[in-house]
Amino acid sequence: xxxxxxxxxxxxxxxxxxxxxxxxxxxxxxxxxxxxxxxxxxxxxxxxxxxxxxxxxxxxxxxxxxxxxxxxxxxxxxxxxxxxxxxxxxxxxxxxxxxxxxxxxxxxxxxxxxxxxxxxxxxxxxxxxxxxxxxxxxxxxxxxxxxxxxxxxxxxxxxxxxxxxxxxxxxxxxxxxxxxxxxxxxxxxxxxxxxxxxxxxxxxxxxxxxxxxxxxxxxxxxxxxxxxxxxxxxxxxxxxxxxxxxxxxxxxxxxxxxxxxxxxxxxxxxxxxxxxxxxxxxxxxxxxxxxxxxxxxxxxxxxxxxxxxxxxxxxxxxxxxx
Numbered sequence: 432x433x434x435x436x437x438x439x440x441x442x443x444x445x446x447x448x449x450x451x452x453x454x455x456x457x458x459x460x461x462x463x464x465x466x467x468x469x470x471x472x473x474x475x476x477x478x479x480x481x482x483x484x485x486x487x488x489x490x491x492x493x494x495x496x497x498x499x500x501x502x503x504x505x506x507x508x509x510x511x512x513x514x515x516x517x518x519x520x521x522x523x524x525x526x527x528x529x530x531x532x533x534x535x536x537x538x539x540x541x542x543x544x545x546x547x548x549x550x551x552x553x554x555x556x557x558x559x560x561x562x563x564x565x566x567x568x569x570x571x572x573x574x575x576x577x578x579x580x581x582x583x584x585x586x587x588x589x590x591x592x593x594x595x596x597x598x599x600x601x602x603x604x605x606x607x608x609x610x611x612x613x614x615x616x617x618x619x620x621x622x623x624x625x626x627x628x629x630x631x632x633x634x635x636x637x638x639x640x641x642x643x644x645x646x647x648x649x650x651x652x653x654x655x656x657x658x659x660x661x662x663x664x665x666x667x668x669x670x671x672x673x674x675x676x677x678x679x680x681x682x683x684x685x686x687x688x689x690x691x692x693x694x695x696x697x698x699x700x701x702x703x704x705x706x707x708x709x710x711x712x713x714x715x716x717x718x719x720x721x722x723x724x725x726x727x728x729x730x731x732x733x734x735x736x737x738x739x740x741x742x743x744x745x746x747x748x749x750x751x752x753x
Contacts, residue, residue, distance in 0.1 A: 436589070440489040442643070448476065451493060454593060454642065466493065482695035489628035495586075504533055504562075509545035518586040519729050520577055521550055521563075522705030524738045527573040527714045532564055543644040546578060547622035553578065565589055566668065568599075570690075571715025574601070575723040575738050592668065595729050598724040601663045602652075602740055604685040604717035604748060605677050609659040613650045616676040620645040620669045629689055630671045632679040645669040647676045657698050658685055658751045662721075675715060685747065702751075709743075709750035717744055 438454050441623040444520060445453075451463040451472060458466075466472050467481045472492040512524040523542070525531070530541045546553060546563055553563035563578035565588045577597075579585035591597045621642035623629040633642040648665035653660040659682065663673045674690050677683055683691035699707055740748075 436493040436495065436586075438491040438593075440485040440487055440491065443485060443487050444645075445485045446481065447472065447479055447491075449487060450485050451491065452684070455493065455589060456551075466495075471495075478724060483699050484731065485487040490617070501611060504543055504547065505539070506547035507544040508548050509540065511542075511545045511549050513549065514575065514738065515734070516550070518732060519545075519581060519727070520579055520588070522575060522577050522723065522734075524575055525568055525573060525720075525742065527571045527743075528529065529640065531567045531576075537648050537731045545584050550578045551576075554580060554582045566592055568720055569585075569671065569716070571719065572601075572718045572739075573741050573744070574600075574720025575736055576720065577723065584728045587627075588725070591725055591728075596725065598722070599665045599668070599720060600722035601665070601673055602719045602721045602744070603661050603663055603673060603677065603752065604744070605661060606685055606691060606698055607659065607682045607684040608657075609649075609651055609680075609682055613653070615646065617644070617646045618676060618679055620675050620709045630669070630675045632675060642667055643667075645672050645676065648674055648717060653752075655751045657701055660748060666722065673718060684716040685710060685751075687716035687718075691716070703753065706750035706753055709747045712731050713743055713747055716749055719744055 436455060440450060446738070448460055448464045448467060451467070452458050452460040455463070464481045469476055473492045474489050476671070499699060512738055514524050515520055515522040525542060532543045533539070533541050543562060543564065558577040558655060563580065565577055565579050565585060568576055576590060579588055588597070618632040618746070619642040620630050622632040644667060648664040648666060649660055650662045652662055674684050678690035683694050685691065700708065702710065719740040721740065722735070722737050724733065726732070727734055
């Protein structure tokens with residue numbers, strides 16, 4: 432049976448397809464466009480085109496049709512650490528280097544391919560390319576994420592994310608010494624105006640349709656001569672949020688190939704050779720989703736999971752201490 436999601440626009444100017452895809456993380460933008468084209472999305476009770484520009488207070492109703500069986504995505508025997516599993520959901524400790532779902536250039540070797548092999552049942556709400564996927568981690572970010580095994584659980588978990596009821600905490604290594612012990616970054620994020628593969632803090636109110644509020648709470652765990660270890664708690668969940676906010680502060684994540692290249696060129700030469708080698712061995716950004724807490728959608732039980740950072744992360748941390 433189909434189910435409905437009700438959304439209310441807060442800021443004007445955003446395209447309808449982008450608005451739907453951003454607020455229903457289980458849907459890609461192409462999937463959102465298809466639902467709009469099929470008449471499954473209404474704005475204030477009317478059918479609108481994908482290019483419709485949202486107005487503050489617009490009420491959007493999104494009807495998710497019954498799931499389809501994934502046909503074009505094949506199960507693959509990829510090692511996967513399943514931290515927890517029951518009839519409704521599973522919690523995965525994703526390794527760095529694993530893309531979450533198939534897309535352009537990544538039809539195989541993704542977390543979805545591994546899930547189809549490891550887990551018998553997955554929800555179909557996200558379409559054939561994203562079965563079970565409720566939220567995402569960047570390819571080179573390791574750590575915990577929850578996947579849904581049926582549509583009822585998927586719907587409930589997606590609503591928890593929209594209401595900011597799923598608590599997600601990360602560990603990060605950032606270049607430079609951060610003085611504040613605890614602080615919050617409340618800075619809107621959108622697509623970089625000239626480099627479309629990057630996100631950026633967009634402070635100019637004239638581009639409000641392209642930006643969305645982003646809030647990250649940081650706590651310093653340890654200061655080292657050339658780096659800082661922090662915990663980061665997401666209040667919102669924007670693309671590259673922690674990475675963009677730390678870059679905005681001038682302290683990009685160690686090993687980040689997109690936002691941290693300049694800092695690496697400046698600070699890597701200051702490290703002793705063993706420390707420099709440990710940092711250069713990082714597979715990507717030193718960012719790990721270490722804690723995940725949420726209410727079970729069926730039982731109401733509070734579930735909390737932790738995952739220690741991978742060995743390359745701790746080796747870099749130990750080396751930076753020296």
